[in-house]
Amino acid sequence: MKAELEDMKQEMYQKLSANSALTQAHESRLKEAEELIDEAETVNMAMSDALIKSMKEQRAMQGKLVDLEGRSMRNNMRIYGVPKEKEGNSMSDFVDQLLKTELALLDTNLQIQRAHRALARKPEKNAPPRSIAVNFLEFTTKEMVLRKAWEKKILMEGRRLSFDHDYATEVVLKRKAYVGIKRVLKEKDIRFQTPLDRMRIHWDSGTRTYDSAQDAAQELRRRGFSVEIPDRNASELYPEMERLHQTKTWQRVGERSAGGTETASRVSKKLQEYERIPPETN
Structure with a gap:
């Protein structure tokens, strides 16, 4: 009887030892997995921050480019509705004569530098004609012509012509949304x-x-x-940046492990290498 109890004791001890070793192995693997997850989270957060910063800078730069494009077109005007091939051999002469005749500006030097159809694919037979871009030497002349054109109804072949400023491409896309x-x-x-x-809408209430x-x-x-x-418009909303912000609604809690801290420092230094270095000033 005593021998049987001793055998059972040895067997239980062996099983407990095996379970203990297996538990230690699992704990080791869990610790390793936690460290890998911590490092992956650190890298992901650092890269997300860098990407969001880059997209914000791109958005600001895009705004400056649109503003610059718009300023370069301040002396331009668009004419819509002129039938195809109505301009003949010279678009500049045609526009100059059209404006002087219809707007009673016969004695005014309009100083038109360039005039041409919109740089787009030639429309189909029954499609609306392309607009005409007109560039004036003086901004004040363009503004004067536009004011007079808006005050008068100008028809050509039974259809009314429209006059407007010439806008940057991104602004045109936004304006189309108001149609x-x-x-x-x-x-x-x-x-x-x-x-x-x-x-701007003039409601009865204001x-x-x-x-x-x-x-x-x-x-x-x-x-x-x-x-x-x-x-x-995609360029207006930046949906990718919005989604990145939404994925960062959680925050890390607790102390970061030593390995995670080292990883964060290493990733931060690596990302800083890609930042633009400002020029030195004397």
């Missing part, structure tokens, strides 16, 4: 203006300015108008 809203406001005889890429077509459309819906809310 449906403009249609509704015109039907309701509500006065509005579209300075650059914004909209004038309000909206920074985007989405804001204006939502306001019209709140007031009971049936209008479709346009999609946001």
